Amino acid sequence: MTTRRHVLEWLAAAPVLSACSGGGADLPDPAAAWRDPGAAEADVRRFALAHAILAPNPHNTQPWLVDLDDGDAITLYCDLDRRLPFTDPLDRQITIGCGCFLELYRMAAGMGGYWPTIEFFPEGEPTPRLDTRPIARVTLGPQQQQPNGYPTSAQITRRRTNRKPFEARVPDATMLDELVNAVVGMGEEYTGAMFWTNEAARVAQARDLVWRAWDRELRTEGAAAETYEWLRFGREEIARHLDGLSIDAPGIGIFRILGQLDREELIDPNSEANKTAARDWRELAMTSPAFVWLTSNGDTPGARLNAGRAYARFALAASDAGLAIHPWSQALQEYQEMADLYAEMRTFLAPPEGDTVQMLVRIGYGQDVPPSPRRGVDAILRPPSP
Ligand SMILES: Cc1cc2nc3c(=O)[nH]c(=O)nc-3n(C[C@H](O)[C@H](O)[C@H](O)COP(=O)(O)O)c2cc1C
Known part of the structure; x- marks a missing residue:
């Protein structure tokens, strides 16, 4: 029998859970985009877009809009309504998500022997936030005779954000260095750096820091309210939206109807739901065996895009x-409420002079998790101008 406790435990994993099964008779399958992306597409650009939409992106808002231009190019815009203005006031993280999208586009085009050219911000870099101007124009160029592709592009459909506790097994230095090489292999386009620690004392400090920052966010009303907007409860809601952070469990609909998982409950840091969530997220932090962080030199919109690609x-x-x-x-x-922990993070991670830390990630060994929903290629295409 599903108990309230049981559902709260699922909820704790909140953004842990992702639906991968069908959404009901008349609803789309939230995981459909992950199976054989672009298989039926004759246009290489649509094939590449079917891969690009699988990119990691903050809160899975999928903030992408694309024009299929004449010829062999696409133009990428940010869907400005899919940003996270409270927790991401500079659109820094949303821009990283756009960089991830561009890199996957490029890799997928590479599968067909194309080596696209990416021009960032062809009408100028927006500042201080993104605006309606394009983020990038990507041109396929001629097909190469001997395509050799990217060795890891087969992972585009297998990659996941994993919000399960990790095993105690610690990734070793050789493995972590190989990951650094995968990023550094971008060459001069990427001017940042990647660092890691698997050393017990440093890991313990990092665990503590990420945990306190998570807890701070929970206790910051504007941040909690923003996250709430992107939570999707139960199969039907997940399948209707095909975006956001999925929370699914047997019986979840009943708790929604009973008002036990409503907005008030979920933005109250002291609610039962959030106490359970906090306990389980603390476990995620405290079982982290190693951490990786990625910086960019400077923090311009272009540097953020390259950090996303990295x-x-x-x-x-x-x-x-x-x-x-x-x-x-x-x-x-x-954001202001995080300022002291932001400063502590910089002191602890000690990025090179002039660098901004763009991503901080726990890394280890964990059980498989299902894919998160995607809206499909048609949903991100801008209608052709009349
Ligand atoms: C810039 C950026 C920041 C992110 N920050 C977090 C985070 O703090 N916590 C988290 O659980 N996931 C975070 N994610 C992961 C996204 O939530 C995840 O990519 C999205 O939900 C889609 O899921 P997927 O990566 O499994 O496809 C982040 C992703 C990006 C690109």
Whole structure:
């Protein structure tokens, strides 16, 4: 029998859970986009887009809008309504998610022998936040005679954000260095750096820091309210939206109807639901065997896009190596209530002078998790202008 306690435990894993089964007779399958993406597409750009939409992105808002231009190019825009203004006031993380999208697009085009050129912000870099101008224009260019692709592109459909507790087994230095190489292999386009620690004392400090930042976010009303907007409860809601953070468990609909998982409950840090969530998220932090962080030199919109491209490469390489990863971004966020922990994070991670820490991730070995929902390619295409 499903008990309230049982449901709260599922909820704790909140953004842990992702639906992968069908959403009901008339509803789309939230995991459909992950199976053989673009298989039926004759247009290479649509094939590449079917892969790009599988990119990691904050809260799974999928903030992408695309114009299929004449010829062999696409233009990427940010869907400005899919940003996270409270926790991401500079659109830094949303821009990283766009960088992830571009890297997967490029890799998927590479499967067909194309080596696209990516022009960032062709109408100028927006500042201080993203605006209606394009984020990038990507041109396929000529097909190469001997395509050799990217070795990790097969991981595009296997990569996951893993919000399960990790095993005590610690990834070793050789493995972690190989992940650094996957990112550094981007060459001059990426001017940041990647670091890791698996050393017990440093890991203990990092666990404590990420945990306190998570707890701070829970206790910051604006942040909790923003996350609430992107939670999707139960199969039907997940299948209707195909975005956001899925929370599914048998009986969850009943608790929603009873008002025990409503907005008030979920933005109250002292509610039973959130006490249970906090206990389980603390366990996720405290079982982290190692951490990786990625920086960019400077923090311009272009540097953020390249950080996103680097993160995508890292995520695929980790998946290829059988490692589970899970970003913990709270201490990197630029809102006022996080300012002291942000400063503590910088002191602790000690990025090179002039660098911004763009991603902080726990890494280890964990059980498989299902894919998160995606809306499909048609949902991100802008209607052609009249
Ligand atoms: C810039 C960025 C920041 C993220 N921060 C977090 C985070 O703090 N906590 C978390 O659980 N997931 C975080 N994620 C992971 C996203 O929530 C995840 O990519 C999204 O839900 C889609 O799921 P998927 O990666 O399994 O496809 C982050 C992803 C990106 C790109």
